[in-house]
Amino acid sequence: MDMLTLALEPESSTPLYEQLYLHIRQAIVDDTLTTGAKLPSKRKLSDFIDVSQTTVELAYAQLLAEGYIESVPRKGFYVLPQEELYVRRSDNPIKPLPQKKTYTFDVYPSQIDTTAFPFERWRRHLKQVVTEENRDLLALGSVQGDLVLRQEIATYLYHSRGVSCSPEQIIVGSGTEQLLPQLLDLLTDAKTFGIEDPGYPLTKQLFEHQNRHYVPIPVDESGLVVDRLETERIDAVYVTPAHQFPTGTILSVSRRQRLLNWALEHQTYIIEDDYDSEFRYSGKPIPSLQSMDQNERVIYLSTFSKSLMPSLRIGYMVLPPQLLNRYRERYRHFTCSVPRFEQHTLAEFMANGDFEKHLNRMRKTYRRKLEIVTAAFKPYEPTVSITGASAGLHIILSINVPHSTETLQHMAESSGIRIKAMEDYYIRPQHLHPQFLFGFAALSEAVLPIAVARLMSCWNVTKGGTSTD
């Protein structure tokens, strides 16, 4: 080892031992110090370069830990064989993300009204939860989610959705995206799933990601066409009975009865996604399918994305006993993916009645917005007609003009309106007259009529109900 090249800088901010370590490492990598070479003894080296023995010791220890040298006790340190590191320039460029257009009016569904969120109350509960006394919450909690939250969810479900279950049947997770794959994993016997067509696009994608076979089942004005389950030899089915997405239809009672009987007969399961049942504006809420089931065939699934905020990432599912047992066997060593601080904050929020209050307030808000929107579209009837206006956060516009859906969408886009066509939700392409989803949740009461007017004018729809071209 050419110790003459070892010029250490005592004034440098990098410690001496590290400088020494780096020097020797470089020499080894360079092959200046070859395999089997003996390093100078601590004493010799420390004398020679005028540093303490400890400095050398630390440097050698680091080289030893990282595997550059080996130590033969009472003999010395020896350089270990090195491998040449090959480099092949393979510059894979990162493809830039598509530029996000900015729109003047965004009426996509899935958005919510964020202006009324009770930050003050949420902060208060957070503050109460994130304290020294709750330091247990730093450790891992139950796989299914913490009991306090599951209890709150159970009583909420019972009172507002007629779902009767014990807290131990509830699994808390980061939304449908995380829960549905887990659930599919439990439904091992089901080879072919039925899903609604049109339906929520993510559902389809989750089935594909899990490599599970699915068949699109049509939806009509009474909801899912249940008879198809028999003809298509479906093993298990995914439905949104209370408010079908995106059509907004309610699964009729006779369909429900047939569906439940079908599940009983085939001893299989119905996945009920109750994603936005909180918001119904006329009459009592539509009962959940789970509440009509006496045979433990329904898995109830929902989230807080619409009722609180999409970014909270808290959802839950209610498993029938048989599936629960299977879940516990299979996921025993897993962890609930929702932060415990969030879980307890939400539990407090619900226990205090804040959740109920917030739901009532939001129902009011959305009802008013819905009224504004329907009133704003009224003058354009019958060129434009509205359906699905009794629940949810969007309505369906049926447009009677001599343009294709695609053309209308482009016209809207170039007028700064982001709007989703009904066609896009179909798995099997359909030829229908143009329909669009108009999500009214995110826009303010003042903006909504302007957005409607802009949409109508860009489509050349005039009041009185005739198109000008």
Added chain:
Amino acid sequence: MDMLTLALEPESSTPLYEQLYLHIRQAIVDDTLTTGAKLPSKRKLSDFIDVSQTTVELAYAQLLAEGYIESVPRKGFYVLPQEELYVRRSDNPIKPLPQKKTYTFDVYPSQIDTTAFPFERWRRHLKQVVTEENRDLLALGSVQGDLVLRQEIATYLYHSRGVSCSPEQIIVGSGTEQLLPQLLDLLTDAKTFGIEDPGYPLTKQLFEHQNRHYVPIPVDESGLVVDRLETERIDAVYVTPAHQFPTGTILSVSRRQRLLNWALEHQTYIIEDDYDSEFRYSGKPIPSLQSMDQNERVIYLSTFSKSLMPSLRIGYMVLPPQLLNRYRERYRHFTCSVPRFEQHTLAEFMANGDFEKHLNRMRKTYRRKLEIVTAAFKPYEPTVSITGASAGLHIILSINVPHSTETLQHMAESSGIRIKAMEDYYIRPQHLHPQFLFGFAALSEAVLPIAVARLMSCWNVTKGGTSTD
């Protein structure tokens, strides 16, 4: 319709229209009102039972919405066909969960010291994040996690782990459990994965849950036996180079070089799980494998479970460009599973230097605990010998007594000590002398010597290094 039976209670807390709805519904379900039967007109019924037209109207509207009746405009309401609901008593009992034993001393690894968590600072950042001005945070953010957090992680990784990456290469998620399956999904070409044996049990389970084929690769004192990757025809490999779990070995430099060359040659990927690299108590931190790689072959994976708290559920991975492009294609329409409030709180926590401070404090704490533990075990040498004491939150005890691992574990359990045996981490069963993991993070400095003494006495190990039986 036998309207005589319609006795409504005006004083009841359930509104009149709901009572009426329930009555009629019952009659339909009972088959008292059969399919096709015409309901009395609004006026007639309201006259007869002496309620307003609106009351009847509301009741009919609800029945209509739920699909019990249909409306023929200007003609009347007619009962729709009903299906009999079959019930088959299938009482699947919920299996009770195994009672959790309570232990006086819990020295499982995976626990952390919770006494020093800076609740005050965390609360402050939370309070700053959860405000009306940040109401955008209620809506969904980027799939990969919010940019502010990814930027903080990128600079942290660069300074503390030598990992060089841009924020856009980072994917934030709810820990390894959620990220690894996503990653496996991207590594479609890899048919056979190599994983460390012994290793983290969850890794194995995640591969099994994803139905991916894996081969256990042995670990020796230099870490993963890289040569086996060739002989076992491995396509991609999962490693913990900086501090192998559970053995605590460091992947030696020559092994790293060979590993990187192997990946380059086969154009495949190395998954580097850097799960607890923050805690190293002698010398500089062990460099990350990613920092040595110049060929975009390493996926860096880590979490905040050890450094902050396990219940936070925030982890991240750094994808090489090619995989990032694939990820963006495939997960475009998905959502980051970490709540945005948490993401921004953590980002603030890091930006303020609080994270760095906390890490330094915890390193000091754990180092002191480690010293206490090694000192406490010292008198029992050589019956008990310690390895892996330069990093991490646990050490390895090698026990030289004439008892089996199983016996020793039972002895510990009946003395109120929860301890994990090394054997349990092996995929391929091994016959070795008894080894145990002693996690020292959760116990206090005062309790640690007591726990050690209790463990030694229950195993009949006496000071001076001989076993009494």
Added chain:
DNA sequence: ATGGATTTGTCCGTATGTATG
């Protein structure tokens, strides 16, 4: 066959008690 009376669902304005802020 026909026209007017009747019945029907639909739509709307309003009163009252209660919950909300």
Added chain:
DNA sequence: TCATACATACGGACAAATCCA
């Protein structure tokens, strides 16, 4: 405390369907 808004309930106006002289 008080004003507001909403659920519930009431009764009537309207137009379409039906019925019958």
